[in-house]
Amino acid sequence: MNLDxxxxxxxxQWEAELANQYQSLQDQSLNLDLTRxxxxxxxxxxxxxxxxxxxxxxxxxxxxxxxxYGGLDGIQEAKQFAADVLQVNTSEVLVGGNSSLTxxxxxxxxxxxxxxxxxxxxxxxxxxxKFLCPVPGYDRHFTVCEQLGIxxxxxxxxxxxxxxxxxxxxxxxxxxxxxxxCVPKYSNPTGVVYSDETVERIAQLANIANPYFRVxxxxxxxxxxxxxxxxxxxxxxxxxRKHNTEDSVLQFASTSKITHAGSGVCFMAASPANLAGxxxxxxxxxxxxxxxxxxxxARLLPDMxxxxxxxxxxxxxxxxxxxxxxxxxxxxxxxxGLGTWETPVGGYFISFDTLPGCAQAVVKLAADAGVKxxxxxxxxxxxxxxxDRNIRLAPTVPTVEEVDQAMKVFEVCVKxxxxxxxxxA
Amino acid sequence: MNLDxxxxxxxxQWEAELANQYQSLQDQSLNLDLTRxxxxxxxxxxxxxxxxxxxxxxxxxxxxxxxxYGGLDGIQEAKQFAADVLQVNTSEVLVGGNSSLTxxxxxxxxxxxxxxxxxxxxxxxxxxxKFLCPVPGYDRHFTVCEQLGIxxxxxxxxxxxxxxxxxxxxxxxxxxxxxxxCVPKYSNPTGVVYSDETVERIAQLANIANPYFRVxxxxxxxxxxxxxxxxxxxxxxxxxRKHNTEDSVLQFASTSKITHAGSGVCFMAASPANLAGxxxxxxxxxxxxxxxxxxxxARLLPDMxxxxxxxxxxxxxxxxxxxxxxxxxxxxxxxxGLGTWETPVGGYFISFDTLPGCAQAVVKLAADAGVKxxxxxxxxxxxxxxxDRNIRLAPTVPTVEEVDQAMKVFEVCVKxxxxxxxxxA
Numbered sequence: 001m002n003l004d005x006x007x008x009x010x011x012x013q014w015e016a017e018l019a020n021q022y023q024s025l026q027d028q029s030l031n032l033d034l035t036r037x038x039x040x041x042x043x044x045x046x047x048x049x050x051x052x053x054x055x056x057x058x059x060x061x062x063x064x065x066x067x068x069y070g071g072l073d074g075i076q077e078a079k080q081f082a083a084d085v086l087q088v089n090t091s092e093v094l095v096g097g098n099s100s101l102t103x104x105x106x107x108x109x110x111x112x113x114x115x116x117x118x119x120x121x122x123x124x125x126x127x128x129x130k131f132l133c134p135v136p137g138y139d140r141h142f143t144v145c146e147q148l149g150i151x152x153x154x155x156x157x158x159x160x161x162x163x164x165x166x167x168x169x170x171x172x173x174x175x176x177x178x179x180x181x182c183v184p185k186y187s188n189p190t191g192v193v194y195s196d197e198t199v200e201r202i203a204q205l206a207n208i209a210n211p212y213f214r215v216x217x218x219x220x221x222x223x224x225x226x227x228x229x230x231x232x233x234x235x236x237x238x239x240x241r242k243h244n245t246e247d248s249v250l251q252f253a254s255t256s257k258i259t260h261a262g263s264g265v266c267f268m269a270a271s272p273a274n275l276a277g278x279x280x281x282x283x284x285x286x287x288x289x290x291x292x293x294x295x296x297x298a299r300l301l302p303d304m305x306x307x308x309x310x311x312x313x314x315x316x317x318x319x320x321x322x323x324x325x326x327x328x329x330x331x332x333x334x335x336x337g338l339g340t341w342e343t344p345v346g347g348y349f350i351s352f353d354t355l356p357g358c359a360q361a362v363v364k365l366a367a368d369a370g371v372k373x374x375x376x377x378x379x380x381x382x383x384x385x386x387x388d389r390n391i392r393l394a395p396t397v398p399t400v401e402e403v404d405q406a407m408k409v410f411e412v413c414v415k416x417x418x419x420x421x422x423x424x425a
Numbered sequence: 426m427n428l429d430x431x432x433x434x435x436x437x438q439w440e441a442e443l444a445n446q447y448q449s450l451q452d453q454s455l456n457l458d459l460t461r462x463x464x465x466x467x468x469x470x471x472x473x474x475x476x477x478x479x480x481x482x483x484x485x486x487x488x489x490x491x492x493x494y495g496g497l498d499g500i501q502e503a504k505q506f507a508a509d510v511l512q513v514n515t516s517e518v519l520v521g522g523n524s525s526l527t528x529x530x531x532x533x534x535x536x537x538x539x540x541x542x543x544x545x546x547x548x549x550x551x552x553x554x555k556f557l558c559p560v561p562g563y564d565r566h567f568t569v570c571e572q573l574g575i576x577x578x579x580x581x582x583x584x585x586x587x588x589x590x591x592x593x594x595x596x597x598x599x600x601x602x603x604x605x606x607c608v609p610k611y612s613n614p615t616g617v618v619y620s621d622e623t624v625e626r627i628a629q630l631a632n633i634a635n636p637y638f639r640v641x642x643x644x645x646x647x648x649x650x651x652x653x654x655x656x657x658x659x660x661x662x663x664x665x666r667k668h669n670t671e672d673s674v675l676q677f678a679s680t681s682k683i684t685h686a687g688s689g690v691c692f693m694a695a696s697p698a699n700l701a702g703x704x705x706x707x708x709x710x711x712x713x714x715x716x717x718x719x720x721x722x723a724r725l726l727p728d729m730x731x732x733x734x735x736x737x738x739x740x741x742x743x744x745x746x747x748x749x750x751x752x753x754x755x756x757x758x759x760x761x762g763l764g765t766w767e768t769p770v771g772g773y774f775i776s777f778d779t780l781p782g783c784a785q786a787v788v789k790l791a792a793d794a795g796v797k798x799x800x801x802x803x804x805x806x807x808x809x810x811x812x813d814r815n816i817r818l819a820p821t822v823p824t825v826e827e828v829d830q831a832m833k834v835f836e837v838c839v840k841x842x843x844x845x846x847x848x849x850a
Contacts, residue, residue, distance in 0.1 A: 038494050039493065041490060041493075044483075044490070044492040044493060047492075048481060048483070050717075051476065051477055051478070051479045051481075051483075051717065051721070052476055052477030052479075052480075053476070054476045055476075055477075056473060056476075058469075058473070058476075058685075065466060065469070066687065066688070067469040067472075067685035067686065067688065068463055068464065068466075068685070068686045068687055069463050069681070069686045069687050070687065071687075097522050097523065098522065098714070098715040099710075099711045099712060099713075101710065101711055101712060102710050102711045105710040106710075113538075114572070140709075140712075143708075143709045144709055144710075146709075147706060147709035256494070260483075260492035260493070260717060261492065261493045261494045262491065262493055262495065262496075262712070262713055262714075262715060262716050262717065263491070263492065263715040263716065263717035263718060281572060283568075284530060284565075284569055284571075284572035285524075285526065285527050285530040285531075286524045286526055286530075287524060287526060287565075287687070288524075288687055289523070289687075290522070290523040290687060290688040290715065290718070292475075292476065292685060292687065292688035293688060293715070293718070296476070
């Protein structure tokens, strides 16, 4: 099926055949869902020991009674866990509540309104400011900017991470750019891992950027590998140390996709100066995080060996679902030119680019055949994909059989939408 | 000891005697602490069943898997708990994480920056705005305003609550007043319960105030009674319903001083319009609260009968400490004119007013004799008590014997500071 060389008659014939196939899929009254980037119940079961794990012992290693108030930046063993995951020093971490999104929102808010280095550093003093958003990206990052009135400018994701030539050119040209969103490992949604060169260049952006420029390094999938010998993400903080730019990067992660998604522990890593600025404001919002839950997590996952063993169990559950998506894409679209995608070896998503102008049509066709997909455009700021191409596939929640069924529907929808688009052109 | 009628010689003699007593107290090298409004370990033990209470059953009553993402406003059984405590409908509550201070900070922030009823309602569009702060009050309320650049104007607390004549006059005269802090039951720190008339008048403030005026009703001690047949606080939401002012009051509470102080569950009650406005912004900060912990709390305290029985156990621990403070104050200062205080029958604090200009001296004398007190001024905005009179006593953490010892020191410090102040006048 090569659309470019097809005659109108050929296209018509394909359309008829695909419409026929689509009709029989519709007749099956499916009810499948590839929208949700969340763990399945089977994955959540892996951490059910959390409740009750303290066995009446509510003392942290340093003697702190974790039940009481206090401790704005978390308990020592939770800091150690965070430092291990993000490969930084414990003096560079703060451990919070159940949501890294909250930490990110707070950090953007505090930097914008109050400044992380005193009132003069508040972004709002500089008028309307902007964030660089590699696209496709994570919708909740974009929502933070939108809520806080921060403009977003996009830069394309490559297989090595954001297009750094463009990033550097834009940052040099526009001092109103004060931030940049990054999901450096198994990026949401394309699944790529930033290359060493990309990390190295990001660590040097502070040298050409607004003095209060910050990279928001959302390492949500730091330990979420699906293969043996997974790709290693270069250490951004080490790169920053080399270039004296430690203040320019703020790292975030959580256990949301390690233990229980809604009741995990989040953390950030940053230079001591950034942490101090952050905590100064944080102290007016809270007396401290839930230390009991931090201690539960430290007991469940006492070291990196335990964590790696735990993540292998996740991988065993997720991998067949990823394989199903990737095998279906490959057998349906290899060599057709109807779509492009990466082959992630970790994370939660596979991202598919249709021919230009087809994504919305595919999502609608799929929905009408009982397969829910993430709304087209969701991976772009303001929900607008200018080329209407990107679709995010999230296969963790359905069973392998359901993923396979859904992908068969997806195949027909992509082909049908592509042929119709060609016919209409 | 009547300072007003004493001769200079008499004062000199008292000073010498008290200095002598003070010296022998200092020689005891005490190390006591009445600063902390937090539960003792004995109180925390009452809720140790929380960890493990789910016994592997992570399903809420409606079938929700509480381990996963989602549910911005909390699970149904936690809402029922919140609604019972605050005596509102479950449709009027939102249940959050571990900190009601966070909910209050967020509410003030959202109302100021984004508006609870659309962008036009944002306080910041009205220039510099103000909050009414009954004093003495809770320092963390004042810190929220200070952090957000909201001016604070004070109004005195009476034994019936804030001086409502002054409150009404100030609100009528100044449309820049957009908020008011209230701790209506066992007020922090005076311990008074707002009278029915005060509640009724607060419910009508919206009729004379800025259209976006909000009362921040921090009912932190709603169920924290120390006596049988405790005073009942009138239902503010019912009063608002009567006057069609439901949008003007936002209520807050938590289980921080019911279960484990740092890992409880917080909640707010508000009109559906306010809740909708709040959640619209909240959705950009978080995917949802820790529902597992909400379920733990609902299992530990399934209804008001269980809650009341639980609070009686707290009362049995706290009451002897309160009695010690109150008996010491009474025997030391009744009829002396050296200080005034309320006699709270619930909450966490007893508030003592010295003669004008003596509070800082008392706190310093006590510290130098090994008894830590909350810094003088802490109960006023910006930490400044204009008359330098108020001292907050927090007796829950020390043992009864320690409270008694500390109060004996306090007595001598108050008397010595008072005599010296008179001598210096």
